[in-house]
Amino acid sequence: MKIIKKLFMQLFLTIISIVLISGLPDLIMNKNVSMYFQKIKVVLLDVIHLNEMTYMNQGKQRLFLEDIWSPYLYSLIILFGALFIAFCMAQLLTWCTLIMPMFIRRTVKNILTFLESLPDLLVFALVQMGIVLIFKKTGILVSNVASLGAEDRIYMMPIVCLMILPFVYFYKMMILLSEEELGKSYVEMSLAKGMRRIYVLIVHVTRNTSEGIFHFSKSVLWFMISNLLLVEVIFNIHGITHYMYSDFRPEMLAACLILLVIPFFLLYAVFEWTIVRFSKRGELV
């Protein structure tokens, strides 16, 4: 019960801060504080009556919620897909790397430091160019490099673009945390008892690093939502951030951000709850 109360408080604060921030462009444009509060009131009313909010589409007033569902789901599929694939790949490769000899691990870490510093825009550009190059050389179009409009949906390119850097971040963080964990005495103990190294790694070390990874994944997600805007604009994808960017009103910004935040908020709440239970159970035994 306490957790639920806390979560509602947090969600409420998130929404309030989004509303407050979304009014800021108006404050800057008009240099007038009272206008700012008026604008915030408008935004707040729009957010509360979200089902009545309208927007202009090709010169026509349309209901916001009716139109937003399909692009919203599309964006969520891209985001969740990228996050999920990045996480799974990183976890698998971490297990593979940690049973390798020392010098390979050190090389992997150095390569990861280098990959980490690639700007995301460069990654997108390279992926785009790579696909064009493959097409020129072999005539095989791996995936469309741009979406042609609202009806045309591409999944592979945006997911690949979005997952590369989070994958690198996860991979590096997992290796660092696991290595720290491997130095602890319980690992030595279980190895001395004759457990297989891979078993200790997968069952015990992974479980103990999961909490750290979970907290780290929040900042990865933060980074990914920013990237989503970039990817949708670069590949001309009509997702939720496309609506946000092309409309450019504070109401729209607030409504879209809130819609984008809620599923992740719920997901994290569930995860946090399970992790707390999981680690508590471990302590009791």
Added chain:
Amino acid sequence: MIRSIKFWVGLSILGVFIFSSFGFALFYDSDVRQVQLLYDDNKNLIGGAPFEPSFMFPLGTDPLGYDISQKVLQGAKFTLIAVIAIGVFRVLFSFIVAIPFAFYLPEKIRKGLDQLLSSFYFIPLTIIAVFILSPILSEQLNAEGDEFFLYSFTERIGLEVIILTVLVVPLLGSMIGNMMAAVLKEEFIEGAKLLGASRWRIFTKHVIPHMLPKLVIVWCQQCVQVLIIFTHLGYFKLFFGGTDIDFNPIMADPPKSLSNEWSGLVGDYYIQIHANPYIALGPIIMFGIAIYAFQLIGEGFQHHLQTRHYKTMKHDSMSGKQKLVSETRLSFDFVHKRSA
């Protein structure tokens, strides 16, 4: 003295960029070379702009024949100094906010506040920055058809720095506050308190020396983040110091950066990614190098912190951690440590 090679490599990359940029401004007056047509010795035409990267043009030229490497060189000082300044401001303000957070708030309230502030994890910085900065940085058109900015040049830079700083202070402040609270829980603080140290003395003599090295690492991470945001803003045609937009209805020029700073170059040239990829990639690769340099500084410094009291290292084959073997004899030391 810092012995880590990584640290010095990173620092020298940044140093070379900034100093050569200033040198270029000082000795050549930042005059960017423009070559539209190229002839060989017999006055035969051998090429026209844009040129591919070669010995003559390390990063190629743009379609107007301007040398991109020199543009990059000219802009380096603005971008890097802005990044360093924003990084410093972010860490500084967060540190100031963190002081009451760690010292005066009781544990329970701090935990709760920490939870509340973590809601900021869900507000993506680039999106907010794009929305807030676009009225400031883009040139506008008024009813008479004149182009104008809402704010003057210094105001624009000031506002951009302030906004990019303030947006992260809640998150960074709570993070630094937690670090500080962890230091305050150490045993030597208890000892100092028992000996009668005031809060001020604990702060200056114990907390600051412990926090400073950590803050350097946080600063490096923040600089990397600012660089990434600059590339994003560049892509959305919001350039540091203002975007010069041509409102001419017929054949309008593309939006221009006022000072050739790097995010401007990214935004100007990204559109050419399919026709002339090297033009688009040059400035982004420079961003990559700068990010790598900051990361090297951070990692090198961290390595230095872990090893500064030790002379030799051994590798532990199990954890991959470097086991530190102390060789420095303290003035008072047990000979048989094992039995203790």
